[in-house]
Amino acid sequence: MKVKGTExxxxxxxxxxxxxxxxxALTAFLLLGHRDRGSAxxxxxxxxxxxxxxxxxxxxxxxxxxxxxxCVEEGAARLTEASCPDLLCVKQGRVSRTGERIICLPYxxxxxxxxxxxxxxxxxx
Amino acid sequence: xxxxxRSSLAYLxxxxxxxxxxxxxxxxxxxxxxxxxxxxxxxxxxxxAVLVALYRRGAPTALGVSVVRVALSALLFGNTAAFLYxxxxxxxxxxVMLLLRSxxxxxxxxxxxxxxxxxxxxQIGVACLLLRSSAALFYLPALLVSGTVAGxxxxxxxxxxxxxxxxxx
Numbered sequence: 001m002k003v004k005g006t007e008x009x010x011x012x013x014x015x016x017x018x019x020x021x022x023x024x025a026l027t028a029f030l031l032l033g034h035r036d037r038g039s040a041x042x043x044x045x046x047x048x049x050x051x052x053x054x055x056x057x058x059x060x061x062x063x064x065x066x067x068x069x070x071c072v073e074e075g076a077a078r079l080t081e082a083s084c085p086d087l088l089c090v091k092q093g094r095v096s097r098t099g100e101r102i103i104c105l106p107y108x109x110x111x112x113x114x115x116x117x118x119x120x121x122x123x124x125x
Numbered sequence: 126x127x128x129x130x131r132s133s134l135a136y137l138x139x140x141x142x143x144x145x146x147x148x149x150x151x152x153x154x155x156x157x158x159x160x161x162x163x164x165x166x167x168x169x170x171x172x173x174a175v176l177v178a179l180y181r182r183g184a185p186t187a188l189g190v191s192v193v194r195v196a197l198s199a200l201l202f203g204n205t206a207a208f209l210y211x212x213x214x215x216x217x218x219x220x221v222m223l224l225l226r227s228x229x230x231x232x233x234x235x236x237x238x239x240x241x242x243x244x245x246x247x248q249i250g251v252a253c254l255l256l257r258s259s260a261a262l263f264y265l266p267a268l269l270v271s272g273t274v275a276g277x278x279x280x281x282x283x284x285x286x287x288x289x290x291x292x293x294x
Contacts, residue, residue, distance in 0.1 A: 010231055010232035014234045017238055018238055021273045025266040025273075026266070028266045032266070044256075044258065047258045101263050103256070103260060105206070105255060108255060108257075110260045112260065
């Protein structure tokens with residue numbers, strides 16, 4: 001906030017930083033999973049896979065002993081009910097493409113779409 | 126003697142007000158339903174107070190404002206998990222902001238961008254630790270973008286606030 005001649009230079013650096021971060025975001029986006037339709041979803045609690053459900057068949061599944069409800073419909077999966085206080089996982093909506101996931105942090109639960117192409121960076125859990 | 130008492134009282138009052146404002150901002154933005162899809166996405170309005178404290182009073186005060194705000198907010202509104210997230214984000218953001226400011230090539234907006242992004246990165250980090258996997262990295266692109274945009278807005282707001290307070294000692 002020093003109003004000197006260096007102010008323009010500072011703003012230049014600010015923009016450079018912002019552009020760098022946005023490019024970083026783009027890179028991360030491209031690397032972290034294909035845009036292909038997935039074939040199945042895997043459910044992880046902590047780092048343990050507790051189930052795998054096909055996306056080609058519609059169904060409703062009870063997860064984790066009843067804390068979450070997984071709904072597979074028209075090739076996409078979403079959580080329709082959850083016991084966590086913030087329900088962010090339910091609000092995250094539908095996932096259908098490889099690498100996409102829904103995370104419920106209070107319950108350490110992850111629903112991840114698998115199949116349908118290789119992930120360049122395997123971010124399995 | 127009188128001057129010293131007056132300025133230290135002013136300092137105390139100002140710092141307390143910044144903390145209180147910071148808490149109010151934090152609560153306010155938690156009530157906005159817009160940012161729900163991605164866990165941890167928020168504007169970070171509370172950082173305005175930390176920025177102002179950083180530029181008006183220096184690093185120790187800014188850290189104090191940040192830490193006290195996190196602690197009091199957690200006591201009043203949050204639970205242990207939320208506190209962990211908040212604390213990790215706040216501390217990491219402060220360190221990054223301090224670093225960016227000391228380099229002296231960035232304006233407060235740049236510093237704020239650094240702080241916002243650092244906050245989000247810390248939260249992704251904590252999420253990865255809790256999930257014991259790299260699954261949370263999925264949100265990296267979205268949070269990098271939102272951190273940059275929010276950081277810009279917060280930085281401008283902070284700069285305006287600083288300018289408005291410039292006359293007050």
